[in-house]
Amino acid sequence: MLIYCFAGCGAAEVVAAVGLDLADLFPPRQAQLTNTFRRAPRIPASDALLMVENESLVVVFIAEALAKGEPVETHREELLRAAARIAAVRRAWMERP
Numbered sequence: 275m276l277i278y279c280f281a282g283c284g285a286a287e288v289v290a291a292v293g294l295d296l297a298d299l300f301p302p303r304q305a306q307l308t309n310t311f312r313r314a315p316r317i318p319a320s321d322a323l324l325m326v327e328n329e330s331l332v333v334v335f336i337a338e339a340l341a342k343g344e345p346v347e348t349h350r351e352e353l354l355r356a357a358a359r360i361a362a363v364r365r366a367w368m369e370r371p
């Protein structure tokens with residue numbers, strides 16, 4: 275907020291002229307701190323670990339199938355979906371504050 279008096283008065287004088295104090299121009303300190311540290315809801319660590327564990331099992335089963343000679347195309351969509359889910363959990367945890 276910009277307060278300027280062309281006659282040369284200070285900001286406190288201008289604010290006082292309208293019956294306010296400089297502190298009235300700013301939110302209370304506690305509210306400021308609350309807003310500063312507010313975070314978006316996140317997946318709990320235990321849930322994220324469970325998701326990665328489940329998707330890793332999918333990858334293991336597909337790897338075993340591929341080792342037995344099954345064609346990659348048979349499991350392509352499942353493998354891509356598992357990799358995308360693992361990557362999403364990783365991104366969410368790398369971006370955390």
